[in-house]
Amino acid sequence: NAYYKENKIAPAILNYERALLLDPGDGDIRFNLQLARQKSVDKIEPVGDFFLHRWFDKVQNMGAADSWAQTVIGCLILFFFSKWIHLKKIGFYLGLVFLVLVIFANIFAGNQKSELVNRKSAIVFAPTVTVKSSPDASGTDLFILHEGTKVSIKSKLGDWNEIEMEDGNVGWMPSKDIEII
DSSP states (O other): OHHHHTTOHHHHHHHHHHHHHHOTTOHHHHHHHHHHHHHSSOOOOOOOOOHHHHHHHHHHTTSOHHHHHHHHHHHHHHHHHOOOSTTHHHHHHHHHHHHHHHHHHHHHHHHHHHHHHSOOEEEEOSSEEEEESSSSTTSOEEEEEETTOEEEEEEEETTEEEEEOTTSOEEEEEGGGEEEO
16 A cells, blocks of 8 residues: 555556465455556456356455365365264255365365466566567567566476466566566
8 A cells, every 4th residue: 555655557467466376355455466566567468268257266265265165175174073963865965065165166266276376377577578579689579568467377498487468468578677577
């Protein structure tokens, strides 16, 4: 918030994105990130995702990896230690539901842990960067990015990163001009 108030948009976006990694369900972080992105120069429209992928991400981001792990433990305790003698049928079906919950909670926690460990996104920190067609200063200019723009790192070659934009554009830019989230 201090970076945002000082009008340092790139560091503000970077830190909001990092906070979102730690607590993906926090609505205040998402709101502040949206405000900061409105101040960035580049307005990039992401390519639409398949609706099931969007739904899966929304459910996954309802809680952090720790909360999903706690859900797994809670479901396992209920599944194995519930003693519903006179409601065995309902207990059996609830057990199946808990089993499915455990499986999905494990998937969600694993995905979030993977995002924390394997960071492939970055924020542009240079005021302007010309994205090239090859990892060389003499490569063809493709497009220009401004500070605060989020990119996805596809690969690295020397001092250059191959990046992909949310709209699908791909190119190369110097590693010194971006900061990994």
